[in-house]
Amino acid sequence: MLEGHDILMATMLNGAAIMDGALLLIAGNESCPQPQTSEHLAAVEIMRLQHIIILQNKVDLIQESVAINQHETIQKFIQGTIADGAPVVPISAQLKYNIDVVCEYIVNKIPIPIRDFVKPPNMIVIRSFDVNKPGSEVDEIKGGVAGGSILRGVLKVNQKIEVRPGIVVKDENGNIKCTPIYSRIVSLFAEQNELQFAVPGGLIGVGTTMDPTLTRADRLVGQVLGEVGSLPDVYVELEVNFFLLRRLLGVRTKGTEKQGKVSKLAKGEILMLNIGSMSTGARVVAVRNDLAKLQLTAPVCTSKGEKIALSRRVEKHWRLIGWGQIQAGSVLDIPAPPPEILV
Ligand SMILES: *[C@@H]1O[C@H](CO)[C@@H](O)[C@H](O)[C@H]1NC(C)=O
DSSP states (O other): OOOOOOOOOOOHHHHTTSSSSSEEEEEETTTTSSSSHHHHHHHHHTTTTOOOOEEEEEGGGGHHHHHHHHHHHHHHHHSSTTTOOOOOOBBBTTTTBHHHHHHHHHHHHSSOOOOOOSSEEEEEEEEOOOOOOOTTOOOGGOOOEEEEEEEOOOOEEEEEEEEEEEEEEEOSSSOOOEEEEEEEEEEEEEETEESEEEEESSEEEEESSGGGGGGGTTTTTEEEEEEOSSSSSSEEEEEEEEEEEEEEOOOOBBOOOOOOOOOOOTTTEEEEEEEEEEEEEEEEEEEEETTEEEEEEEEOOOOOTTTEEEEEEEETTTEEEEEEEEEEEEOOOOOOOHHHHOO
């Protein structure tokens, strides 16, 4: 369903949920802005990533005067946007020019957000795997692994965990039902380092006792992992207040840039939503002023106040059209954890 640039946009929007800042990459040997650059910047604005460093790449391919001209063009392009005032660092990724400067900016200009180590842990899953090789012996089989970023709290080895929405099925009447997955942490990793505790920030791999078929091939992406009984509700319908972009931010088609107006949300139309690290389809069931009621095709574990990105299919591509914030919604009844989980 998603292809090329569409996939990259969805990946970026999903990833933005766990980012503290963004590097905006601009090719020095192309005119600026390229349509995809506009869309990337719009996404950065939507996700409210305040800390941005702009990389003017491939300066090894251009003359100094061209680089200086483009620097000015970039300054104009970002004027009045969320990236206004962001440093523009000329680099060559190929020849590793100025990478040290980029590192310095990352360390000094992107502050570490205040991390909450006290609240019940909550991690959003952005990857998941089955790490077993075909033909493994039964007693060597390892449980499922989930990778993601802890938003708050601390995960510990041996801790009992819950994953929501978990296993999603439709009953005979077409109603969505979900059963959270209960499991236990058997290992924690940051890169190659094995941990006993994992705290917010960075990417963490969580080895669990889950059936690896539940985690293979990114099946858990978009789900939330955390302390049993403390995860947010699972929504099947959302009421959001939304803001639409004025214009579509185009990818170039046949050399001409298409920058159509973004039309109003229409009752009955299908959108793609990015909520946290979850991508899901949604049908617009009602619209009034800047409020919309959206029926989700997949249930999402989220909370009021969370931001969502809205995309619409335009000429066979999913295109970012705006963003919204969850005001209310309908939540699924989730069965209480089985008693043996709680002891
Ligand atoms: C810019 O450089 C890339 C190689 O990195 C090349 O493929 C592309 O054609 C160049 N663009 C222009 C406009 O010269």
